[in-house]
Amino acid sequence: MENSILIENNPSMSRRHLLNFFTGTAIVVTVGGALYPVVKFLIPPSDVEKDGSILAKDIHGNLIPIAQILAEPPETRALVAGLAGAFNC
Template structure:
């Protein structure tokens, strides 16, 4: 009798291993591409009334305490509706104002900074100037800046579309 152990063939041949490795690579690549495509086509999570959470440049929700920690009168830039850059205003009582101003020039759609020294928004492209409430001080911008509703609920900042009468012009908003 032979007491030696029989040599069994390995459970995976080289061909089977390479086929498995190729299949896993294809599946991982396709899965990540499908995930990214799905995230692109699925709209952001909404709350009641079409409001969305204010987010930072990386897409992370911004807590209200982060904005209210700034000095009164500060304009904080966040990603608002449809990812549009939106200025939130810190009021004198260290709360967030209920009106946000969208950072898109009504002349050619440029983004622009808030100038705290002059207390106005200044578009560097063609020289349009806007008052602190977003109304036009000097053209060529033909219309006031778009505004949005801002609400703070449980330390979350919710931004929703402004569809009522524009308080600056007393007319129907041009963006509706």
């Protein structure tokens, strides 16, 4: 009689473990998906120089040479990207 009770409890325990696994997985995926943008925001860009400056890049991500930056007259807005051409300055 005792063996039949143990056998009956075993399948329900495996179902309980399976449901706990699915619940835990769903929680981890949800929390991970919510925390990913936060962590991505808090990690600084990889192209930061030692002095804390960020290199100038064009719209395609290519570095802008210093000669091109220095060739522009002071007070010009030629190198300002803004919102990718949303404003015609």
